[in-house]
Amino acid sequence: MRDLKLKRDWIHGWLLLLPALVFLFAFTHIPAVTTLINSFFSTPRGRRSAKFIGLDNYDRMINDPVFWKVLWNNLWFALGTIPASVALAIVMALWVNDKLAGRSFVRMAYFTPTVLPLIAVANIWLFFYTPGFGLFDQITGFLFGWPASNYLGNPETALNAIIVVTVWKEAGFFMIFYLAALQAIPVSLKEAAQIEGAGRWTIFWRITFPLLMPTTLFVCVNAVINSFRLVDHIFILTDGGPDNASALLLFYIYEVAFRFWETAYGATLTVALLALLSLLAIGQFFFFDRKVHYK
Amino acid sequence: MAKPALEISGKPITLESVSRSWGETVAVDNLSIEVPAGSFTALLGPSGCGKSTTLRMIAGLESVSAGRILIGGDDVTGKPSSKRDLSMVFQSYALFPHLSVAENIIFGLKVRRVSRAERDERLKRVADLLGLSLLLERKPGQLSGGQQQRVALGRAIIGEKPICLMDEPLSNLDAKLRHEMRLEIRSLQQQLGFTMVYVTHDQVEAITMADQVVLLNEGQLEQAAEPRELYEKPASPFAAKFIGTPPMNLFPANAFKKLSTAPDFQLGIRPEAMHLAEDGPVTADIRAVEYLGADILADCVVAETSFQVRLPTNRAVAPGQSIQLGFEPDALHVFDADTGRRRDDLVTEFGTLLRS
Numbered sequence: 281m282r283d284l285k286l287k288r289d290w291i292h293g294w295l296l297l298l299p300a301l302v303f304l305f306a307f308t309h310i311p312a313v314t315t316l317i318n319s320f321f322s323t324p325r326g327r328r329s330a331k332f333i334g335l336d337n338y339d340r341m342i343n344d345p346v347f348w349k350v351l352w353n354n355l356w357f358a359l360g361t362i363p364a365s366v367a368l369a370i371v372m373a374l375w376v377n378d379k380l381a382g383r384s385f386v387r388m389a390y391f392t393p394t395v396l397p398l399i400a401v402a403n404i405w406l407f408f409y410t411p412g413f414g415l416f417d418q419i420t421g422f423l424f425g426w427p428a429s430n431y432l433g434n435p436e437t438a439l440n441a442i443i444v445v446t447v448w449k450e451a452g453f454f455m456i457f458y459l460a461a462l463q464a465i466p467v468s469l470k471e472a473a474q475i476e477g478a479g480r481w482t483i484f485w486r487i488t489f490p491l492l493m494p495t496t497l498f499v500c501v502n503a504v505i506n507s508f509r510l511v512d513h514i515f516i517l518t519d520g521g522p523d524n525a526s527a528l529l530l531f532y533i534y535e536v537a538f539r540f541w542e543t544a545y546g547a548t549l550t551v552a553l554l555a556l557l558s559l560l561a562i563g564q565f566f567f568f569d570r571k572v573h574y575k
Numbered sequence: 576m577a578k579p580a581l582e583i584s585g586k587p588i589t590l591e592s593v594s595r596s597w598g599e600t601v602a603v604d605n606l607s608i609e610v611p612a613g614s615f616t617a618l619l620g621p622s623g624c625g626k627s628t629t630l631r632m633i634a635g636l637e638s639v640s641a642g643r644i645l646i647g648g649d650d651v652t653g654k655p656s657s658k659r660d661l662s663m664v665f666q667s668y669a670l671f672p673h674l675s676v677a678e679n680i681i682f683g684l685k686v687r688r689v690s691r692a693e694r695d696e697r698l699k700r701v702a703d704l705l706g707l708s709l710l711l712e713r714k715p716g717q718l719s720g721g722q723q724q725r726v727a728l729g730r731a732i733i734g735e736k737p738i739c740l741m742d743e744p745l746s747n748l749d750a751k752l753r754h755e756m757r758l759e760i761r762s763l764q765q766q767l768g769f770t771m772v773y774v775t776h777d778q779v780e781a782i783t784m785a786d787q788v789v790l791l792n793e794g795q796l797e798q799a800a801e802p803r804e805l806y807e808k809p810a811s812p813f814a815a816k817f818i819g820t821p822p823m824n825l826f827p828a829n830a831f832k833k834l835s836t837a838p839d840f841q842l843g844i845r846p847e848a849m850h851l852a853e854d855g856p857v858t859a860d861i862r863a864v865e866y867l868g869a870d871i872l873a874d875c876v877v878a879e880t881s882f883q884v885r886l887p888t889n890r891a892v893a894p895g896q897s898i899q900l901g902f903e904p905d906a907l908h909v910f911d912a913d914t915g916r917r918r919d920d921l922v923t924e925f926g927t928l929l930r931s
Binding site: 466469471472473474475476477478479482486487490491493 | 634635636655656657661662663665666667669671672673682683686687730734
């Protein structure tokens with residue numbers, strides 16, 4: 281009798297978990313495992329079915345100069361976007377947290393880039409970067425008399441141009457988190473520090489910034505993920521070019537898998553990306569955990 | 576007690592017709608106060624009377640709309656807090672949650688780049704003085720309310736500033752701890768000798784701790800006096816009602832037939848100034864009785880006004896009973912009904928009339 285009841289509870293439990301499990305497995309776990317398995321097989325073509333080829337795909341990846349190129353690009357992209365967008369977000373949040381006229385308007389203005397779809401944003405920026413007629417060329421031409429330059433078409437500047445767009449897009453989003461965190465810090469802490477003789481700079485570095493650390497951790501994790509995840513604007517702005525100068529890892533995966541239809545190699549690259557992301561996430565929590573004060 | 580660990584010479588504070596208003600709202604209205612050097616001054620008043628605003632203006636956290644603030648004779652009205660050479664304890668303690676107790680206490684010294692050796696030495700003295708030596712490595716979140724209060728005190732006194740401001744520092748503590756901290760803060764102030772301005776809405780705190788009590792009401796000065804004078808000679812009906820528990824009984828003079836010729840005056844007498852007397856001049860009908868242990872608080876009606884009397888417990892009184900009450904002639908307080916000011920010149924006259 282008791283066993284029967286236990287069994288029924290057990291079934292109930294699993295039934296309740298079932299919907300979530302189905303979705304989690306169907307869209308996360310099974311694809312991930314399949315990807316891992318596919319990375320050890322050859323790409324099936326026509327009548328040739330996939331063959332187990334061991335680590336051949338990984339061997340190819342390590343010897344693929346484009347893979348190393350996009351990995352470097354991604355590293356630069358992350359280094360260029362994360363500190364800049366986080367710093368900008370803090371500065372903007374500090375500013376709109378102060379009493380200033382039209383504060384809500386400024387807050388809204390900062391948040392607009394986040395609301396706009398990345399594709400639309402990329403189109404706007406495409407215009408900004410247009411050689412000769414673009415906003416940047418107009419300004420630099422007018423102010424400094426610089427000749428027209430093709431920021432997106434030059435391998436030297438293409439990646440930087442994309443970094444600028446990404447920082448612009450992300451800073452406003454991160455600002456919202458910082459703004460919320462700033463408003464949670466009691467004013468009396470700032471006043472106490474003032475009475476002790478601390479200036480604005482000291483208050484920021486000794487009080488405000490350490491108290492924002494939990495937010496910084498959250499924002500940084502998001503920023504790292506985004507730096508590997510956001511590729512929409514590359515399609516519009518440069519299509520990875522010129523000569524892969526602005527291609528990122530995920531963009532390369534898309535190209536390999538869905539333009540060249542080398543799905544097995546695409547799977548291999550995806551495994552590399554996943555491994556990299558998990559390493560970064562673990563590392564971040566490890567690194568930040570000592571420095572973050574949680575209330 | 577051993578030789579004081581620190582010694583600080585206090586500075587006097589002067590407020591000259593200081594006002595603070597936000598648009599139409601006037602929080603502090605033309606306030607002039609003298610705080611002598613090394614004294615303990617309590618700013619007392621009900622919620623919203625402007626006492627915290629006054630303190631914040633002295634601290635430099637709030638700007639002054641009109642008037643001047645002088646510290647040690649220097650005009651500091653336009654100076655930022657950091658230039659006023661004072662320390663402050665906040666109601667919420669305002670401890671930095673991410674710093675250890677030690678770091679919290681020496682925060683100001685670090686900001687002022689005091690050498691490490693001196694910092695450590697002063698920290699040791701302050702920690703010993705406040706009994707925090709074993710807690711120095713903890714974070715504020717791991718401390719009890721009373722311990723947090725001590726850390727806030729430590730942060731305030733380690734700088735050896737001549738002035739210390741406190742904004743309702745005890746309101747977050749339970750009754751027993753509050754009593755202990757009251758004694759401790761008072762002895763600390765006397766030991767170290769700084770000038771203390773202490774904001775409270777609790778008259779017991781103000782009366783027991785302060786050398787001078789500044790009573791505020793609706794942003795204006797009601798009375799500034801020693802606790803004893805405030806209790807014995809309240810300057811206005813407001814002061815009379817605010818100080819003492821239960822408050823002073825106030826009634827119009829013409830409530831008594833014997834005084835029907837003096838309608839423009841308000842009379843006051845403290846519940847504890849009345850005593851049972853067979854031939855007493857006042858007849859009171861008891862409506863309710865509150866037994867307090869040490870004595871009895873009787874709610875009475877005298878000449879159609881409600882009236883409270885504190886009676887000894889040795890004589891049983893019951894609701895519905897009628898009793899005769901007497902009082903000393905100088906226990907009577909007379910206030911001018913128009914100006915609200917105290918009229919000591921009439922006390923004897925009215926006292927004699929009432930007792931006749």
